[in-house]
Amino acid sequence: MSAPHTDVEEVELANTAFYEALERGDFDELTSLWLTPADLGVDEEYHDPADTGVVSCVHPGWPVLTGRGEVLRSYALIMAGTDYIQFFLTDVHVSVTGDTALVTCTENILSGGPAPEGGEELGPLVGQLVVATNVFRRTPDGWKLWAHHGSPVLAENDEDEDDETPA
Template sequence: MKDVEDVNQAFYAAIESADLDRMSEIWVEDAGNRVAMCVHPGWPLLSGRSEVLRSWALIMANTPYIQFVLTDVNTTVLGDVAVLTCAENILTAADSDDTGFAAGRVVATNTYVRTPTGWRLWHHHGSPVLQTDDEEDENDG
């Protein structure tokens, strides 16, 4: 389980540092019926390693700052497949104000597959968690 959680941390570190080379190392190669897949919040399903990596390149190129604090991490390993769920607590540069920040929360499921070179990300699915007005007031103070 620790190996899976380590590669999961590397996945988020690659996003934070906009390291597309590291991101490319983390994602599994497409082989037969095993195809890399990704669902970013609000996006349609992306299928195929090249399409997935292209999406991360676009996100990285258009995100001047992003930080993830992962909570509620749960990992299950079944043979050569591991499923890790977590809450992504995200701090990012605000779109409307270059000096401000925006916060959000996404629930993610990351599915990993064991390969001869170690655990590789096979499927990432992120779903935004909508906050109510009461939750926003609590967070503001």
């Protein structure tokens, strides 16, 4: 693949790197992809980076997490409790305005936990459908995540379809 030539391509690469770091369970890489207070010009000598609310995250079913420390802790917990996770992204749309970029996508997630009763294989694989919004900011080191919001897509109920009457 050739080097990116547009902001949209660079944001697409940053978005892909985020999901690939999650798939690999690479916490150090994931950490490097999130904005730091210094990226936004916050003087870390006077503000605790863990408490400075420069980033936010909403995982499906979780409350809003604000601040780099809270957000990164949440990913550490997810990685520690998930033996396998794979993201198939669809409906990816990137919009860039100045130094801010918005990515919307559908996360088709396949995951598995620890093996039942200490077996060597993964526990049952579970599929989940989530719509996500990722907000990036341009920094001297490239595009970094400012916010992530994931919301589950509720499955349609078969009974709802039976209740519909033709027009």
